[in-house]
Amino acid sequence: MSTINFANREINFKIVYYGPGLSGKTTNLKWIYGKIPEGRKGEMVSLATEDERTLFFDFLPLDLGEVKGFKTRFHLYTVPGQVFYNASRKLILRGVDGIVFVADSAPGRLRANAESMRNMRENLAEYGLKVEDLPVVLQVNKRDLPDALPVEMVQAVVDPEKRFPVFEAVATEGKGVFETLKEVSRLVLARVGST
Amino acid sequence: MVEPSLVLYGALYERAMEVLEETLRETGARYGLLIDRKGFVLAHKEALWAPKPPPLDSLATLVAGNAAATQALAKLLGEVRFQELVHQGERMGLYVDEAGEHALLLLVFDENAPLGKVKLYGKRAAEALARLAEEALANPPKLSLDTQYREEAKALLDELFGN
Ligand SMILES: Nc1nc2c(ncn2[C@@H]2O[C@H](COP(=O)(O)OP(=O)(O)OP(=O)(O)O)[C@@H](O)[C@H]2O)c(=O)[nH]1
Ligand SMILES: [Mg+2]
Numbered sequence: 001m002s003t004i005n006f007a008n009r010e011i012n013f014k015i016v017y018y019g020p021g022l023s024g025k026t027t028n029l030k031w032i033y034g035k036i037p038e039g040r041k042g043e044m045v046s047l048a049t050e051d052e053r054t055l056f057f058d059f060l061p062l063d064l065g066e067v068k069g070f071k072t073r074f075h076l077y078t079v080p081g082q083v084f085y086n087a088s089r090k091l092i093l094r095g096v097d098g099i100v101f102v103a104d105s106a107p108g109r110l111r112a113n114a115e116s117m118r119n120m121r122e123n124l125a126e127y128g129l130k131v132e133d134l135p136v137v138l139q140v141n142k143r144d145l146p147d148a149l150p151v152e153m154v155q156a157v158v159d160p161e162k163r164f165p166v167f168e169a170v171a172t173e174g175k176g177v178f179e180t181l182k183e184v185s186r187l188v189l190a191r192v193g194s195t
Numbered sequence: 196m197v198e199p200s201l202v203l204y205g206a207l208y209e210r211a212m213e214v215l216e217e218t219l220r221e222t223g224a225r226y227g228l229l230i231d232r233k234g235f236v237l238a239h240k241e242a243l244w245a246p247k248p249p250p251l252d253s254l255a256t257l258v259a260g261n262a263a264a265t266q267a268l269a270k271l272l273g274e275v276r277f278q279e280l281v282h283q284g285e286r287m288g289l290y291v292d293e294a295g296e297h298a299l300l301l302l303v304f305d306e307n308a309p310l311g312k313v314k315l316y317g318k319r320a321a322e323a324l325a326r327l328a329e330e331a332l333a334n335p336p337k338l339s340l341d342t343q344y345r346e347e348a349k350a351l352l353d354e355l356f357g358n
Binding site for chain 1: 200201202203204231232233234235236237250252253256257260263264267336343344345347348349351352354355356357
């Protein structure tokens with residue numbers, strides 16, 4: 001549920017980047033941070049280990065601007081993908097409005113993609129949420145890998161019912177990064193006032 | 196449990212601001228924030244004499260994350276909750292307390308604010324704010340954001356993220 005601050009006339013949305021370890025979630029946020037002009041973004045906060053693996057979360061606030069007198073903002077978060085950080089991952093999902101699931105195209109990560117999606121379902125269930133009830137966008141990242149699996153194959157393990165919009169990406173080069181963010185933002189906004 | 200939207204406005208918001216203001220006055224703290232559990236700022240007040248605060252978004256997010264982790268730790272140990280949280284450096288300190296189930300109170304203070312007062316008035320403020328939050332949740336506002344909002348927002352998405 002979005003947070004609305006009538007006093008300051010703000011409406012805020014929380015978008016979480018989820019997915020297996022090393023799939024490129026933090027890379028998405030870094031690219032976005034680098035491209036959004038000053039004045040439309042806040043500080044990026046990264047709680048990471050020394051080897052740059054996300055430990056708790058990354059955080060990046062974005063200002064969409066003023067819509068009908070309401071300052072509209074998105075708070076982007078990434079979760080730590082490594083399996084043993086599940087306790088932290090669960091905390092980040094609290095109050096989520098939309099999800100980008102970043103899958104890895106590497107052949108050796110097919111199973112990790114599937115397990116991460118299952119884990120996300122379980123964690124959402126603890127908040128009484130179903131994946132089906134939330135705007136979710138699937139980003140199939142690392143399309144530049146020479147042995148990248150076909151998109152359909154990745155999709156088949158994380159979203160066999162083909163429910164979520166799919167975007168191919170090379171996050172290190174920014175390919176597909178904004179397309180993904182824009183779609184999830186659009187879906188999140190589409191739910192405003194309709195509940 | 197789906198996270199309810201905690202919305203403070205009108206009279207409730209004014210009262211929350213009064214609580215924060217009074218707490219700053221009594222404790223000598225610099226900044227007082229009411230934050231929801233997701234890390235969004237619901238209300239904030241700065242002492243007139245205080246220098247510009249650090250980015251409030253970052254403060255709120257880290258405090259909410261920290262509080263969530265602390266609560267999870269308490270649960271692991273079979274506790275319902277831990278007491279308020281105090282961090283103290285050489286010059287600056289933080290006081291964080293639960294303002295009920297859905298919000299957090301954050302006070303940022305410096306070496307001139309006596310810790311005893313911060314704790315005493317912090318606890319009182321947290322209780323008062325918890326009651327306000329309860330009231331706010333019991334009376335959610337009718338949201339009148341309509342299709343026009345969505346259309347305008349979409350145009351801004353194009354502008355910010357490109358076509
Ligand atoms: N070849 C290639 N490498 C990528 C791509 N995106 C990210 N990487 C690399 O993959 C590694 C991991 O990226 P991160 O963004 O840190 O991954 P993460 O999903 O945040 O990982 P955790 O924090 O552990 O969950 C880094 O070395 C990135 O440079 C991509 O599109 N192609
Ligand atoms: Mg990361």
